[in-house]
Amino acid sequence: MLQPLDRTAGGGGGVSETVACLRRSFLLGLCAALLWIPGVAGSALNCHKACICASNIVSCSKMNLTNVPTALPTYTVVLDLSYNDIARLRAEWTPDILPKLHNLLLSHNGLDFLSSEAFLNVKQLRYLDLSSNKLWQLEEFIFEPLGHLEVLLLYNNHISRIDRLAFLGVSSLQKLYLSQNQVPRFPLELVKDKSRLEKLILLDVSSNKIKVLPTADLQTLPAWIKNGLYFHNNPLVCSCDVYSLLAHWYIRKLNSALDFKDDYRCFLPAPALPKTQVGVFELSSGYMNCSTFKETDEEAFLEQTLILGCDTKHKDMSKTWFIPGNVVVSEGGNQTAKVLPDGSLQISPVRPEDSGNYTCFAVSEAHNETVYVVLKVHNFTMNAGGETLNTAYTTLVGCLASVVLVLIYLYLTPCRCFCCPNRGKKGEDSIHSSMLSVTPTHEDPMLKAELNRHVAFIDAKDLQGQNGKLNPDGDEEDPDEEAGVLGKGWRKKSVAESISSVFSDTPMVV
Numbered sequence: 001m002l003q004p005l006d007r008t009a010g011g012g013g014g015v016s017e018t019v020a021c022l023r024r025s026f027l028l029g030l031c032a033a034l035l036w037i038p039g040v041a042g043s044a045l046n047c048h049k050a051c052i053c054a055s056n057i058v059s060c061s062k063m064n065l066t067n068v069p070t071a072l073p074t075y076t077v078v079l080d081l082s083y084n085d086i087a088r089l090r091a092e093w094t095p096d097i098l099p100k101l102h103n104l105l106l107s108h109n110g111l112d113f114l115s116s117e118a119f120l121n122v123k124q125l126r127y128l129d130l131s132s133n134k135l136w137q138l139e140e141f142i143f144e145p146l147g148h149l150e151v152l153l154l155y156n157n158h159i160s161r162i163d164r165l166a167f168l169g170v171s172s173l174q175k176l177y178l179s180q181n182q183v184p185r186f187p188l189e190l191v192k193d194k195s196r197l198e199k200l201i202l203l204d205v206s207s208n209k210i211k212v213l214p215t216a217d218l219q220t221l222p223a224w225i226k227n228g229l230y231f232h233n234n235p236l237v238c239s240c241d242v243y244s245l246l247a248h249w250y251i252r253k254l255n256s257a258l259d260f261k262d263d264y265r266c267f268l269p270a271p272a273l274p275k276t277q278v279g280v281f282e283l284s285s286g287y288m289n290c291s292t293f294k295e296t297d298e299e300a301f302l303e304q305t306l307i308l309g310c311d312t313k314h315k316d317m318s319k320t321w322f323i324p325g326n327v328v329v330s331e332g333g334n335q336t337a338k339v340l341p342d343g344s345l346q347i348s349p350v351r352p353e354d355s356g357n358y359t360c361f362a363v364s365e366a367h368n369e370t371v372y373v374v375l376k377v378h379n380f381t382m383n384a385g386g387e388t389l390n391t392a393y394t395t396l397v398g399c400l401a402s403v404v405l406v407l408i409y410l411y412l413t414p415c416r417c418f419c420c421p422n423r424g425k426k427g428e429d430s431i432h433s434s435m436l437s438v439t440p441t442h443e444d445p446m447l448k449a450e451l452n453r454h455v456a457f458i459d460a461k462d463l464q465g466q467n468g469k470l471n472p473d474g475d476e477e478d479p480d481e482e483a484g485v486l487g488k489g490w491r492k493k494s495v496a497e498s499i500s501s502v503f504s505d506t507p508m509v510v
Helices: 009-035 215-219 240-251 280-287 382-411 445-451
Strands: 052-054 057-059 078-080 103-105 127-129 151-153 175-177 202-204 265-267 277-279 298-302 306-308 318-323 337-339 345-347 356-363 368-381 455-457 477-479 490-492 507-509
Touching: 215 240, 240 280, 265 280, 277 280, 298 306, 306 368, 318 337
Parallel strands: 057 078, 078 103, 103 127, 127 151, 151 175, 175 202, 298 368
Antiparallel strands: 052 057, 265 277, 306 345, 318 356, 337 345, 356 368, 455 507, 477 490
16 A cells, blocks of 8 residues: 655655556556557467467467367468377367468368358368368368468278268368278279369278279379379279279389289179179189280371370479480471470371480479380371271172072073973983073074073983083084983084083083
């Protein structure tokens, strides 16, 4: 309590002490007021009592927390909430926007619920760790606010359902870890065509429940995407397509096949023993007898335009091409080859001398790679090859038609000999054939006789004594003993110039 001022000479010291006390009280009050002003508070005062603050890092790991601490500093860059008991991440887990938060660690929490608005106040995240929790599904647009996210860890959860739009909007995502879950299908939409994530270079879906792979779609992907696709330790169904896919990747020395070669296993289909699991790379020797994979050469035809790809394992590399003869492809040269903006080589038009080995050297700040391509040029144009095929096909059809017509002519022409009643029977023992005739379209008897042709087979016994030849004197007319067969009483003997010789069962024209 303040005492009245003593104006005596001896009270000067009391006045001085009172003034000093008032001054100290004022300063303390001012400091306390400043500490309550937003933005002026120091990190030591705002850091939650259960956390440790080191500069812009806030670590609340292993503190048995059931909720995210409130009043987090706005300058926080790294927030570690791992190894706690936070089961639900609600929309209001951080009421204030954290514009500088880049790393959020939430692993080992038993987390089983993510609000669709959980990341609205942390849109600048680059690294998000949700691994080793109890998440069982990823709903649509769940990560849409995270347009700057680069790494997402979701391994060791219970995820069995992934909506096809779950990762929509995460345009900067480079690495996605989904291993050790219950995922039943390969998320092709993340790496294929228009729906794929443009910057994704690593997708890990190993140790899941995937049985069937879209091998045809995976084979067409660029090498820099295939280099980071991991799907080992899945219950795959064995097939030669799976073997060819991985064998090709292994030959190309892609990391996904090279690093985990022994972990790619599959189950043999029926009628093999149930649950017989073998290595995928063993399918070419004994189990399914799959053909050994070999790199095939490129083929081209004359005059066509050909594009050779430099399919490197890494993205955004500078590429230089060398054509046969170890000649570098340069701009403005007189070559028919030129390097396209995407690094591939265009040859137009293709010439015979373009056959040979092509080499693409790719370099970047961290990697060097060489791709070899062997080109074989056919010595004809593509259209000429088609015309050759058409000519061969036409010739074959013509030959078949000719054979059919000959068979019809020989076996299906009506026979008059056996159809005429009351004819002589004697000639039937020596003449065994049919008469082939061409019936004229008019009634001229001379022309009709000229057009008639008879084919007969004459036994050799009927011509004994003539040494296999007919009588050269063809002007005499004798009664025909076989007139009953030929339907005539008299005939002229055949001249030697018309038929040279007759043998047993040999047809002759009379």
